[in-house]
Amino acid sequence: MEKKKVSSAILGAAFLMATSAVGPGFLTQTTVFTVQLAASFGFVILLSVVLDIFAQLNIWRVLTVSEKRAQDVANETIFGSGYVLALLVAFGGLAFNIGNVAGAGLGLNVLFGVDVKIGAVLSAVIGVAIFLFKEAGRAMDAFAKLLGLVMILLIVYVVFVSQPPFVEAITKTFVPDKIDALATVTLVGGTVGGYISFAGAHRLIEAGIKGKQALPEVNRSATTGIILTAIIRFLLFLASLGVVAAGLTVDKENPPASVFQHAAGDIGYKIFGVVIWCAAITSVVGAAYTSISFLQTFHAQIEAKSKYFIIVFIAVSTLIFLLVGRPVTVLVVAGTLNGFILPVALSLILLASRRRKIVGNYQHSLWLQIAGWLVVLIMLVFIIQSVINQFFL
DSSP, X not given: OOHHHHHHHHHHHHHHHHHHHOSHHHHHHHHHHHHHHGGGHHHHHHHHHHHHHHHHHHHHHHHHHHTSOHHHHHHHHSTTHHHHHHHHHHHHHHHHHHHHHHHHHHHHHHHHOOOHHHHHHHHHXXXXXXXXXXXXXXXXXXXXXXXXXXHHHHHHHHHHHHOOOHHHHHHHHHSOSOOOHHHHHHHHHHHHSTTXXXXXXXXXXXXXXXSGGGHHHHHHHHHHHHHHHHHHHHHHHXXXXXXXXXXOXXXXXXXXXXXXXXXXXXXXXXXXXXXXXXXXXXXHHHHHHHHHHHHGGGOHHHHHTHHHHHHHHHHHHHHHHHHHXXXXXXXXXXXXXXXXXXXXXXXXXXXXXXXXXHHTTOOOOHHHHHHHHHHHHHHHHHHHHHHHHHHTO
């Protein structure tokens, strides 16, 4: 493969992972937690980034060395587990895509005043158009990179005008007043939960970047994806912190829109429209692509006609939104499922990393295995705590 194409695919996979993670829910989570924790939320972001890197490096390295998608690796590790994983990821992806389509519709509503549902349909058409290109993978890479950069630049502007207390933010990132473990787990789940964990790795495999010889590129792509997500999250945190530090009230109905408007007035509100549209439409594309990449195990025709199944996936997400609006219950259930998916999927990948029939003579790093199992343990503890709080207290 040409060096230029390899570099493009590496960066494209990183941006696909990052922009998949940065959806409407991501914008809201970051704003809400900043209101709750103020400057100390910087530490939560830092800790979540460390956990994210451990999870992603384990998943991306093992999958690309095995040259197989996650569900196939899972099936070879524990028979049948890959099918369960595929269904969980696809269901979570579909449910979140309904919210992503709604977010894209809201973005066009803010920008042009069109009805949210009309905006959702127009956005879905744009998402579908990407997969009608002959080189759909390269089109998706370019789309994710372009809109990811647009988001970063616009949020940088909002940070500049909101004038957050930078020194306090940096200090509390390393020496926080308080640590919110639940916020950390929420961020990890939102950044590498469900389909997001596998988006970039599956894209690299499809692009032919696989095998032991590709590990340096895989490491670079995985780390870049996490760092991009962290940059966007930290910039949003700074913008929100500027508003909170100024003593302004953040609207609970739409926290991120409120922050952008407080920070930069009507221009800020329009910027919010662009940012949420970019975040939502790239998440629509990432969720559809990755969910269908999991379903390919069920039938050869799904793999052969994958881009048409992706188009149907986007169309179904949009249709459900048009019929029932924003299905909060489904989104909550999907969020819970995504919390469960990460420790289950990561456990299967870590077990697979020790199976010669899957990874050949590749020796998976001991420190990465230990770090991976720590992520699994931390996530399981908080899932159990959440279940106890929800049903028994």
